[in-house]
Amino acid sequence: MSRRLWAVVLVALTLHATGVAAQRPTASEYEVKAAYLLNFIRFVHWPGRASSGPIELCVLGADPFGRTLDSSLADQPQGETVVIIKRLSSVEQARACHVLFVSASEEGRLPRIMAALGSADVLTVSDMSGFAGRGGMIQFVADRGRIRFEVNLPAAERAGLMMSSELLRVARNVRTGR
Amino acid sequence: VAKAAPSTALLLLALVLARTATAQQAPPRQLTALTLEQLGEIEVSSVSKQAEDLWRTPVAISVLTQDDIRRSGSTSLPEILRMAPGVEVARIDSDHWSIGIRGFGDQFSKSLLVLIDGRNIYTPLFAGTYWPAYDTLIPDIERIEVIRGPGGTIWGGNTVSGVINIITRHSSQTRGTLVAVGTGSLDRATAALRHGGGNGRGFDYRVYAKAFNRGPGFHADGARFDKWWMTQGGFRTDVALGGRGVLTLTGDVSDGRHGQRVAITTLAPPGRGPVDGNLEAVGGNLVVNWERPTSADGSIRVQAYYDGTDWRAPHFQERRDTVDIDYTQSRTAMTRHHLLWGGGVRWSPGRYTPTVATLDFVPRNFTDRLASVFIQDQVAIVPERLLLTVGSKFERNNYTGLELQPSARLLWNVGTQTLWSAVSRAVRTPSRIERALTLFTPVVVPTVQIPVFIQLTGNGAVEAESVISYEAGFRRAAGARTSIDVTAFYTSHEDLVSFGRGPTVIETSPLRAVIVAPYLNGLFGTSHGFEVTPQVQLTSSWRIWASYSYRHFDLEATPLNAEMNAVSRYEGSSPRHQVRAQAQLSRHPLEVDLAYRAIGELPARTIGGYQTSDARIGWRLNEQFDLSLAAQNLLQRHHAEFAHDPGPPVEIPRSLFLGLTWTRSPQP
Numbered sequence: 001m002s003r004r005l006w007a008v009v010l011v012a013l014t015l016h017a018t019g020v021a022a023q024r025p026t027a028s029e030y031e032v033k034a035a036y037l038l039n040f041i042r043f044v045h046w047p048g049r050a051s052s053g054p055i056e057l058c059v060l061g062a063d064p065f066g067r068t069l070d071s072s073l074a075d076q077p078q079g080e081t082v083v084i085i086k087r088l089s090s091v092e093q094a095r096a097c098h099v100l101f102v103s104a105s106e107e108g109r110l111p112r113i114m115a116a117l118g119s120a121d122v123l124t125v126s127d128m129s130g131f132a133g134r135g136g137m138i139q140f141v142a143d144r145g146r147i148r149f150e151v152n153l154p155a156a157e158r159a160g161l162m163m164s165s166e167l168l169r170v171a172r173n174v175r176t177g178r
Numbered sequence: 179v180a181k182a183a184p185s186t187a188l189l190l191l192a193l194v195l196a197r198t199a200t201a202q203q204a205p206p207r208q209l210t211a212l213t214l215e216q217l218g219e220i221e222v223s224s225v226s227k228q229a230e231d232l233w234r235t236p237v238a239i240s241v242l243t244q245d246d247i248r249r250s251g252s253t254s255l256p257e258i259l260r261m262a263p264g265v266e267v268a269r270i271d272s273d274h275w276s277i278g279i280r281g282f283g284d285q286f287s288k289s290l291l292v293l294i295d296g297r298n299i300y301t302p303l304f305a306g307t308y309w310p311a312y313d314t315l316i317p318d319i320e321r322i323e324v325i326r327g328p329g330g331t332i333w334g335g336n337t338v339s340g341v342i343n344i345i346t347r348h349s350s351q352t353r354g355t356l357v358a359v360g361t362g363s364l365d366r367a368t369a370a371l372r373h374g375g376g377n378g379r380g381f382d383y384r385v386y387a388k389a390f391n392r393g394p395g396f397h398a399d400g401a402r403f404d405k406w407w408m409t410q411g412g413f414r415t416d417v418a419l420g421g422r423g424v425l426t427l428t429g430d431v432s433d434g435r436h437g438q439r440v441a442i443t444t445l446a447p448p449g450r451g452p453v454d455g456n457l458e459a460v461g462g463n464l465v466v467n468w469e470r471p472t473s474a475d476g477s478i479r480v481q482a483y484y485d486g487t488d489w490r491a492p493h494f495q496e497r498r499d500t501v502d503i504d505y506t507q508s509r510t511a512m513t514r515h516h517l518l519w520g521g522g523v524r525w526s527p528g529r530y531t532p533t534v535a536t537l538d539f540v541p542r543n544f545t546d547r548l549a550s551v552f553i554q555d556q557v558a559i560v561p562e563r564l565l566l567t568v569g570s571k572f573e574r575n576n577y578t579g580l581e582l583q584p585s586a587r588l589l590w591n592v593g594t595q596t597l598w599s600a601v602s603r604a605v606r607t608p609s610r611i612e613r614a615l616t617l618f619t620p621v622v623v624p625t626v627q628i629p630v631f632i633q634l635t636g637n638g639a640v641e642a643e644s645v646i647s648y649e650a651g652f653r654r655a656a657g658a659r660t661s662i663d664v665t666a667f668y669t670s671h672e673d674l675v676s677f678g679r680g681p682t683v684i685e686t687s688p689l690r691a692v693i694v695a696p697y698l699n700g701l702f703g704t705s706h707g708f709e710v711t712p713q714v715q716l717t718s719s720w721r722i723w724a725s726y727s728y729r730h731f732d733l734e735a736t737p738l739n740a741e742m743n744a745v746s747r748y749e750g751s752s753p754r755h756q757v758r759a760q761a762q763l764s765r766h767p768l769e770v771d772l773a774y775r776a777i778g779e780l781p782a783r784t785i786g787g788y789q790t791s792d793a794r795i796g797w798r799l800n801e802q803f804d805l806s807l808a809a810q811n812l813l814q815r816h817h818a819e820f821a822h823d824p825g826p827p828v829e830i831p832r833s834l835f836l837g838l839t840w841t842r843s844p845q846p
Contacts, residue, residue: 028659028715032220035209039217072210108471111421129348133378134418141351142245148218170214173843175378 061103251808263725305609330583362835380418423470476509700739750782
């Protein structure tokens with residue numbers, strides 16, 4: 001192929017991209033993860049908590065979402081559930097949360113965090129490697145350009161959380177303990 | 179070709195920038211309205227969390243993710259590095275590369291430091307990285323961080339022009355089985371196998387093995403000396419020790435044969451001729467890393483490693499065993515200070531065995547020793563907004579004694595913009611070659627009737643090369659999809675090594691004249707340049723990024739320098755202009771990648787500028803099988819990227835590579 005033709009192909013591809021931009025939804029990694037977090041709330045039941053109050057969604061450690069989480073919440077279809085986003089610097093404040101996203105910045109402190117939570121009914125979610133194997137309940141995993149998640153069911157059961165079969169069906173991998 | 183390259187490249191760059199403006203007006207998304215299943219099908223940009231953290235770092239840094247690496251279609255570490263902005267990669271022949279950052283391109287990348295999972299692969303033998311001897315399983319690389327500019331305050335000596343930090347994936351990310359096979363016109367046959375698992379309670383492991391056979395480059399004279407075979411195996415295990423931190427063990431063994439043509443001098447009859455042969459490289463390493471958090475934002479890390487290499491080439495042999503122990507601790511003090519400090523020792527005995535009479539080291543056996551401490555304080559002048567980082571490394575080596583490598587860096591965050599500036603000092607300590615080499619080269623002197631040789635001679639008085647570099651950078655993100663990163667540098671170089679003129683010795687039996695040319699610190703000067711990296715995520719499935727880098731050297735020789743082309747050798751061995759543009763398109767089950775690059779001329783190596791292009795198509799056949807076809811250097815049958823000594827340049831041919839990967843994730 002001639003050099004000139006090749007350059008034309010490259011330019012054409014570049015230009016073509018503009019057309020695509022108008023048609024397809026755009027997603028960054030943390031936009032997708034934020035949408036998952038808000039989605040998980042619909043598939044988890046907290047039997048030990050008041051069913052009418054707001055849902056507290058907390059981020060522990062360096063917040064990878066930036067404004068994404070807040071804008072995703074604003075985008076969310078209107079429903080009865082009120083969600084409040086809190087950013088925490090220490091795990092001591094986390095026991096009141098319904099959902100706790102543990103930032104990968106906390107990887108080294110994970111044993112301490114897990115010990116502090118004990119069996120509190122907090123849904124723990126993270127994208128740090130090995131999270132579901134170290135007591136976490138839901139771990140995001142990158143799967144060739146897509147974001148999937150794994151569930152550690154025994155950890156959720158110990159905390160008294162109930163996960164819907166829909167959530168478990170979609171999970172890439174469900175750990176069942178034995 | 180050289181003349182056409184900049185205009186085409188600028189056109190592409192302009193297009194990429196133009197798209198940046200368009201993409202900002204993309205409509206808002208309604209991801210939250212999607213079901214869990216639909217979310218799982220959305221393709222996301224591969225900008226990792228680490229990359230976002232690095233965005234707020236007062237350092238010129240770029241990150242290549244596993245996704246970028248896989249989609250490049252590259253099968254070796256040096257080829258992967260072509261993607262990093264500002265890195266100058268030139269393939270010398272099928273199995274050798276010249277890699278530089280901000281100049282200093284040469285086969286041994288003498289001013290940049292390369293780490294694989296914290297293991298330093300810089301060899302003190304010739305001060306640099308012998309690239310063909312190092313590899314890893316490419317799908318297991320988590321990311322490659324490339325830092326341009328000095329990094330001596332943290333990493334120590336030989337981090338003058340940059341750091342390349344290769345980080346493999348946590349073993350919990352590689353559970354299951356992977357089998358990858360491939361064949362192509364340059365990479366004749368490759369095969370890799372990896373298996374990983376874990377107990378679900380904090381213990382994970384993987385083991386891998388790989389082998390390849392690569393063919394020679396294009397030789398106008400029909401030579402085929404640069405063939406390359408390698409087999410390698412290794413493991414990684416990560417163990418969470420409850421409240422006592424995380425223990426990581428990695429290790430590899432490798433055996434390779436790197437075909438090469440070297441020039442060997444004979445004293446009688448006087449001459450210098452090419453010899454074809456293999457460098458047989460055997461390597462092994464074991465790295466133990468333990469990290470434990472001590473407070474809310476403090477930790478202790480201890481790393482120890484052993485790295486052994488045994489290299490047998492037609493013209494030299496060296497056996498080296500390196501043991502290195504490092505300790506790092508961090509903690510917050512007085513709320514606004516974040517302290518990082520540590521120390522380390524390295525012990526690296528090398529044993530040289532001569533194989534020809536005209537190349538030797540005096541002494542042959544020598545142990546490199548290094549001890550260092552460093553401290554760095556990050557002060558939040560205005561928390562989250564204005565950060566000052568100051569620190570220094572104090573390193574003692576047994577060549578030049580104590581070396582100081584201080585730096586000060588200022589970072590200013592304003593919303594989605596980051597401004598930073600830095601001033602830092604770094605040193606490159608002399609190599610064994612510069613201190614202890616003795617190498618004969620014949621010269622023709624028309625008026626002299628007896629054989630004349632130049633004897634390149636190591637010099638115990640060679641001091642470390644040093645730089646003081648001033649850098650400034652600007653990064654701006656426009657929305658979640660577009661960004662630009664600009665870095666400029668001005669560097670003052672002292673004590674660059676060249677050859678001096680020693681005495682001429684007339685030897686009588688046999689009769690010959692030997693002109694002694696000692697290594698010495700014969701050059702100084704400045705360099706400056708900049709790097710621009712615009713990036714745009716047009717949609718979830720379209721990403722385009724580009725980079726342009728410029729650098730200029732202005733060096734001078736001291737009166738002691740006697741190497742006529744020393745200045746032009748430094749100035750003209752890396753391209754002044756370098757452009758790269760890359761597009762990634764994903765549309766399940768296909769992914770398409772296109773890359774274009776235009777590289778300026780290398781006057782010192784009599785290599786013209788060139789432009790070429792790579793392409794790759796990946797096809798996900800099902801949950802288990804992936805097929806890919808990669809084509810490299812598409813724009814011409816073959817082109818030269820660097821000079822070869824001896825003989826004409828070896829050219830890099832257009833090549834095709836077909837790969838098939840089978841992965842099986844563990845079932846619950």
